[in-house]
Amino acid sequence: MEPHFISAYDIGLFTFFFLRENAVEHDCGKTVYSRVARVCKNDIGGRFLLEDTWTTFMKARLNCSRSGEIPFYYNELQSTFYLPEQDLIYGIFTTNVNSIAASAVCAFNLSAISQAFNGPFRSQENPRSTWLPTANPIHDFQCGTINDEGPNEGLTERSLQDAQRLYLMNDVVQPESVDPLVMQDDVRFSNLVVDIVQGMDTLYHVMYISTEYGTILKALATPNKNLQGCYLEEMELLPAGVREPILSLQILHSDRSLFVGLNNRVLKIPLERCSTYKTET
Known part of the structure; x- marks a missing residue:
């Protein structure tokens, strides 16, 4: 399925997007994951690579699951609500439409989201290889400031090549509580x-x-x-x-x-x- 965008929020120097999409990194069959993505507000694309394409785009999986020896996952994000006073994002998650009906509400702190974006990436060397953790070359990334030559003035060929392949985070964003705040079956x-x-x-x-x-x-x-x-x-x-x-x-x-x-x-x-x-x- 094509990415289904749920919401977007301007927070600090970033714009955050919440969505669900096919999990390309899932090795066994098709499944849908919920994501949070972010991009710098002043990102205008590359200079000789990735022209007209974001160079600061990153995304991470959101985990909303019922704990246990084998967790029960609510993989499909349906709605979000942002509480800026608390730095919290509430989200509704459900099971797939072809599965048994079940729903849950999980809450995520912006600090947990930032922690995932500061961690390692997950990438693959070629389309047939396994997705593996990859070190983050800039583990505490901050959006650059706009100068007279534009925000992409400092981009190198290596940084643009990294932006092409390093966009999926390895770490999953964990919710504030071990179990969802609200759960209901059927x-x-x-x-x-x-x-x-x-x-x-x-x-x-x-x-x-x-x-x-x-x-x-x-x-x-x-x-x-x-x-x-x-x-x-x-x-x-x-x-x-x-x-x-x-x-x-x-x-x-x-x-x-x-x-x-x-x-x-x-x-x-x-x-x-x-x-x-x-x-x-």
Whole structure:
């Protein structure tokens, strides 16, 4: 399959892309991996090699899996949400459409992503050889500054040759928690937004997760306690017996509302739903 791009974020000197694609480095049959890629914002391509092609493009695999002697992998990224205040990227991962339905939410710190990009590459000498770890010639790479002659002025033939073959990182980006924050079988999650709520003694990340059949799961993560997750409720938006995929989610903080995009309409839901829960006296 062609790369399926999920999202992009401008962070510092880089633009980060989140995607899923066929795993070229996987030796046994076809499988899909989820990736994070990055490129310098001032990358305008090479001078005599890689003209009109990025020279700073790198990508690494994202791991979202259920731990065990044989881990269960959620390989296909569906949605992301970036919390710049926490340097966290939340992501929805699912199994392949031809597999048993299962979904999970994992969170990744930007420091873990940078660690993978500073590690060794994985490359192959020719199209028939095995992909093997390769030393990173610039293990702490930083984007160059734009001078009068342009950002590619310092590129050498060797650096451009390296850029042609060294773009896939060897190390996998690991999530913040050993197991996913949220896991559910027999359902496919589709979209995700995260709200930050200050409690009496800790900070909470409230996740709103849409499903393929038109409900929204509300779950809680506590970043001050090693980022553990738990379910709060499942919101039924459609009449009984009606199933319709949710296409988008958006939080309007000024209104404390969640907007839900369906095929031909938009629903507005208050983020605070205290009236739903009855207090016993």
